[in-house]
Amino acid sequence: MRVTDRLLAHRDKMTPSERQLISVLLDDYPMAGLGSITELASAASVSTTTVARMLQKTGFDGYPQFQAALRGEVKEMISGPIAKRDVWQNDLPEEHILNRYSQQTLANQKRTIDEVDPTEFDSFCNMLSDPDRRIFITGGRITGTLAQYLYLHLQMIRPDVRLLPFAASWTHDLLDVRKGDVLIALDVRRYENSTMLIGQLCQEREAEIVLFTDQWRSPIHRLAKHTFTARIAVPSAWDSMAAIVMLLECVIAEVQERLWDSVKERTDELEQAFDRTKLFRKFGQSSSS
Template sequence: MRVTERLLAHRETMTPSERQLVNVLLDDYPMAGLGSITELASIASVSTTTVARMLQKTGFVGYPQFQAAIRSEVKEMISGPVAKRDVWQNDLPEEHILNRYSRQALDNQRRSIDEVAPEEFDSFCRLLCDPDRRIFITGGRITGTLAQYLYLHLQMIRPDVKLLSDAASWTHDLLEVREGDVLVALDVRRYENTTLLIGQLCHERGAEVVLLTDQWRSPIHRLAKHTFAARIAVPSAWDSMASILVLLECVIAEMQERLWDSVKERTEELEQAFDRTKLFRKFGQSSGS
């Protein structure tokens, strides 16, 4: 289990002061846990004894082991492609890539969806369906393709959706962000500075931030109203985005059902436009018709 998962798994058995400590760790993870035990206790306004007791409840022998676990996670967060492959290559089973890769990717999807709280998912979908809120979507160098995928579908579902992708124009687009709007940000390791900056600027303008990230969680989570952490590690130099894509498609499917009457009307108008532009091939018709 990740450090944050261990903290959350034992939260119900903790005293109020221990839960206060956990909140401080989660709000500024991993940085809050990288200082000394006295520094952490001071930041959380608890005693060092409380820190030690909380760690024992979560299965850590002591503060050094706790910090070692955090440092290991930080190393994973900032790993580049070469380092990721080095982690996997020594433990790969003797089987075809189709089997070992797909098994891990499918397990990632299952575990990621299992970890999503249905009420939080529903709250996210309500935000996106609210006609009084405009939707802004952003992603990074790789996750930008997922951001565009979500954008194209939301364009069909509802009005007032904008993709923040073009470096020359996203700063102008931010001028339109107002209190109550929604920013959907996609950010996975090695966490991009531009995506974080967009999150910060939208948050400052009063937008609700929703983050789709990996199991280590982008720094944007400290700004986010909702954070969905998907598992992305696979036996490859590059991470798999399949778990995030599945979650996005669940969102798209739920929004379609919630707004079906208006979605149906928008889709019919869109199909008429497609027919006029001859974007899609109509089988059974000659090319000149």
């Protein structure tokens, strides 16, 4: 289990001071736990005895073992393609790639859904369904394709949706961000500085931030109103985005249903535009018609 999983699994059984300690750890994860035990206790306004007791309840033998687990996660968070492959190559089962890769991807999707709080999901969909909120979407080098995918669907569903471009011109778009708008950020390991900066600037303009990230959580989670984590590790040098795509498609399906009357009108207009531009082939019609 991830360190965060172990902390959260036992939080309900903790004392108030121990829950306070866990909150401090999660708010600045994993950095809060990489200093000395005295520094952590001070940051949480608890005693070192409370730190030791909390760790014992979550299954750690002591602070050194806890920090070793954190350092292992940090190593995973910052690992590049070669390091990712090295983790998998010695433990791969003797199966065809179609089996071993798909099995892990399906397992990632199941664990991702199991970890989503339905109440939080509904709250996010409420935000996207609010016509008074404008939606801004941003992604990085890899997640930018997911941002584009989400943008195309939300733009069909409702007005006032913008995709922030990769180039520095995204600063122009942020001039229009106002209080109550929504920034959807997609950020997975190795978390990108530009995406973090966009999040900070939007927070300063009092927009609400929603983050889609991996199991280790982008630092943007400290700014986010809602954070949705997805399992991305697979037997490959590159991560799988399948679980994130599944989450995004769940969002698209739910918001579409909530706004169906207006979505139908927009779709009818869009289809008429497609017919006029002859974007799609009409089967049964000659090419000259």
